[in-house]
Amino acid sequence: MQRQRKLGRGVAVVGAGMSKFGVYADKDSRDLLVEAYTEMLTSVDKGIDPEDIDAMWFGNFSNDFWVRQAHWGPIVADILGHAPRPVTRNEGACASSTLAFRDGVFAIASGFYDVVMVGGFEDMSKVSTESATEGLALALDLPYEGCVGFTFPGVFAATAVAYFAKYGANPDHLKNVTIKSHNNAPLNPKAQFPQTILDVMNSRIKRAKERGQPVPTWKNEWDYLHDTKANPMIAWPLQMFDCCPISDGASCILLCAEEIARNFTDNPLHVVGIGQGSGRPLHTKEDLTYFEANRQAAKEAYGMSGLTPKDIQFAEVHDCFSIAELIHTEDLGFFKPGEAYKAVAEGLTRRDGPMPINSSGGLKCKGHPVGATGTAQMYEIWKQLRGEAGPRQIPNKNLRIGATQNLGGTGGTCTFCIFERR
Amino acid sequence: MAERPISTMSYQQFLNEEKFMGSRCKKCGTLYSPPRPICLKCHSSENMEWAPLKGKGKLATFTSIFVGTPWMVSQGFDRNNPYVCGVVDLEEGVKIDARINGVDGRKPESIKLGTPLTVDFIHCGEGDKQQTIIGFKPV
């Protein structure tokens, strides 16, 4: 019997910032990091002297590949004026910044540091789409999954096929996830694609008219999503609108020991649960319709917090692909296995539903600069729990507990973190 | 069997010779595909031996890939010529990820889970770059 996981001392979130996510020809990771860091500093209600930050951890998956620059710790230290104090880079593919967050939490909980900044960044748009596909595929198990031709979307597509066969879902159920996320996106000023599907469709019709091209005959968002010219197949059954985009961006959050949190704000978030799990390649899976790493991460985080899935009021989950959002919300216990697609169809995960998922627009619309995603999810929890999410504020008046689930690779690394406002 | 170390590189060498191999723990008899050096049950690396696999199985899941990696594109696959990858449930009760040949990637709806498959090695490249990929095709 494992003893209950707990932190040596409590850790609080007292600040958060993120750059606008997008594709930038004129900005790199350094610029976007400065953007996120500047917002984070101003987000601390009672102010922070940057000299008081003891250490930093940053997640980055593959800037070595995208922009041929490795060893980011000292670069970050130099740019942010933090040198000679320590900065460490963490890598867990798309979950990199949650790993940075965990290390920051552990550093404070151990008593070694009092104030720590954690975050992440990624600069993905400087290579071709083909090259980006190759770069992301580096997170697969290459000799077995990658070598036979699997891509990132390919693994999730094969997962979707297995899920459909087991539970009777179909590609339209995936499109419900996409439509829901796109309905949240226009309310998020940081989103890469702040448009509903209808907005996207209407702007294409308008453009065709302006250019004197044949005007498409889509009547509604379903017509648009079903049209493989507008929404091309990537890896059957996943189409372009089932997949998150290539993005650049950065995000960061400020952590401190709970006992000094009131020095920075009267409204901190408390880190009440953290969990991480490891998953294995496709060929090792007994059942292809869930991620064992998620279940491990959930077990750790729920165990530490003493909470159950029913206590989580809203969550940001890692919708790198539409199918992933369904599976995560099942693995975390929000819905029973095989039930999430019905829940989404019934509107339960809408911003005004009983279990809002990805009020930020999710990776699909907000963007997915992979190393920045974990702490950007926490940024949304920070905004929502403090009632600062503006027009996308979740209408539930008693928001107290939110969670983030961040996945790396094709499920090789999964993390789950629970935050509470007291 | 030949005394090659139980490794990913040896697995690939066997494939290049059209031999599809797993590994078996001599102590507890557990079979692994792909081969692995440490038995998950005994946690020992001393008792692992090569085990030939029959190369027969059924399609567990698959996808048809329209946007491939540069390496696949260099083999002639693209949006108009998608390729199929899948997971095969082998007769021995273990699995392997594989390219699926002999099915129409343009009509993925026509591909059925559970389809009986047999091994179909795919030889790529030439000379030093020669590499054999594990493939399967319908029986």
Ligand SMILES: [Zn+2]
């Ligand atoms: Zn054994």
